[in-house]
Amino acid sequence: MAVLRKFKAIRPKKGLEEKVASFPYDVLNSEEARELTKDNTYSFLHVVKPEIDLPVGIDLYSDEVYQTAKNNMNKLISEGTMEKEDRDKLYIYRQTMNGKEQYGIVGCSSAKDYDDDVIKKHEYTRKVKENDRIKHVDITNVNAGPIFLTYRAQKSIDDLVAEAVKVDPVYDFVATDGIGHTVWTIENDELSNKLVDEFAKLDYLYVADGHHRSASAAIVAGRRKKANPNHTGNEEYNYFLSVLFPDEQLMIMDYNRVLKSLNGHTEEEMFSAIEKVYEVEKKGADKYKPCCKSRVGMYYKNEWYKLTIRDEYIIKGDPVNSLDIAVLQNNILDPFFGITDPRTSNDVDFIGGIRGLEELERLVNGGNFQVAFAMHPTSIEELMNIADAGKVMPPKSTWFEPKLRSGLLVHSLED
Numbered sequence: 001m002a003v004l005r006k007f008k009a010i011r012p013k014k015g016l017e018e019k020v021a022s023f024p025y026d027v028l029n030s031e032e033a034r035e036l037t038k039d040n041t042y043s044f045l046h047v048v049k050p051e052i053d054l055p056v057g058i059d060l061y062s063d064e065v066y067q068t069a070k071n072n073m074n075k076l077i078s079e080g081t082m083e084k085e086d087r088d089k090l091y092i093y094r095q096t097m098n099g100k101e102q103y104g105i106v107g108c109s110s111a112k113d114y115d116d117d118v119i120k121k122h123e124y125t126r127k128v129k130e131n132d133r134i135k136h137v138d139i140t141n142v143n144a145g146p147i148f149l150t151y152r153a154q155k156s157i158d159d160l161v162a163e164a165v166k167v168d169p170v171y172d173f174v175a176t177d178g179i180g181h182t183v184w185t186i187e188n189d190e191l192s193n194k195l196v197d198e199f200a201k202l203d204y205l206y207v208a209d210g211h212h213r214s215a216s217a218a219i220v221a222g223r224r225k226k227a228n229p230n231h232t233g234n235e236e237y238n239y240f241l242s243v244l245f246p247d248e249q250l251m252i253m254d255y256n257r258v259l260k261s262l263n264g265h266t267e268e269e270m271f272s273a274i275e276k277v278y279e280v281e282k283k284g285a286d287k288y289k290p291c292c293k294s295r296v297g298m299y300y301k302n303e304w305y306k307l308t309i310r311d312e313y314i315i316k317g318d319p320v321n322s323l324d325i326a327v328l329q330n331n332i333l334d335p336f337f338g339i340t341d342p343r344t345s346n347d348v349d350f351i352g353g354i355r356g357l358e359e360l361e362r363l364v365n366g367g368n369f370q371v372a373f374a375m376h377p378t379s380i381e382e383l384m385n386i387a388d389a390g391k392v393m394p395p396k397s398t399w400f401e402p403k404l405r406s407g408l409l410v411h412s413l414e415d
Helices: 030-037 063-078 111-115 127-140 155-164 189-200 211-227 267-277 324-333 353-365 380-388
Strands: 010-012 082-084 090-097 100-110 147-151 171-174 180-186 205-209 239-246 255-259 278-284 295-300 303-309 348-352 371-375
Touching (some): 100 111, 100 189, 111 211, 111 239, 127 211, 147 211, 255 324, 267 278, 267 324, 295 324, 324 371, 353 371
Parallel strands (some): 147 239
Antiparallel strands (some): 090 100, 100 239, 147 205, 255 371, 295 303, 295 371
């Protein structure tokens, strides 16, 4: 039984939504965020990337950074840039990319559901990132960025969403990157209550993107529960901001690898190791984007190669080790290139598929990287099967597009 809860959103004043809405905190580095906000004091990057208002080089995890985030959040409200709704509501958030639409329901999910694995995960979290998000939530007292959740599509929910978007949206704009963002408020309480009831029929929700944000929200909820002798379970801190999309609408892109060296091996040794696991076909200058599962593209010395996993390395019945990226990691990246732990290794970098194969060529041709591997995207069904099995995916297995904008709808941890 999954919890979906209405809330009083803090959202931009009509007409300012395009200036306020920002990329998530983990998509841009500090330098990029400073550049984007140099002429925009409204940007929510001042809340999710508050170091941009402090001296260059400041410790990103210092208390001053989080306090600046809080001050900037309060300033957006006090100056009227953002306003808080006067009653609890649900919202619909549509994203449009290259003509494809996805409709998410914006509400609050339950920290208890997270703790009880009603909300299922597929990644490990890193303590340093987890602690960063804990401090951000705890000090700002808001969920600044929504957690991206998914669920197995239900016609009953689809029909309710279709009904909710028959009215005019409150926001509708195309961002500078070409992604369309449209938001509807559900003013009809009967309709929103039906959505709440439909989600209560679901056994599970799944974290698509935002493992650190969801983990931190649950930890903050636990701490506040412990500190509150009058805790009832109904306090706002028990819930966190989520956007819930049906699995059928989601797009997972490839998440590719670039390696800095051959780990002391020769070119001949590299091809010998790869040919044990894959059938290798040279494509030359023709870019090779994997067409389907069990295919990998490799770029090395200005040439592309099509790699096809040999039958004996195709593992069936294991939701994790059957993944293309697991085959590459377990048989090539770890034993040959020495990438034992991709989360901590300095010899590998990860490139989201949104950047295209041209980015892999650019990085390798630039000399800082020696070889690139282009992956076929992991499917949403593979993600759910792994989560259902209580297992985790190899690091950097999924890249979701489009990214949710921060600042369109914000949840306060106090009513």
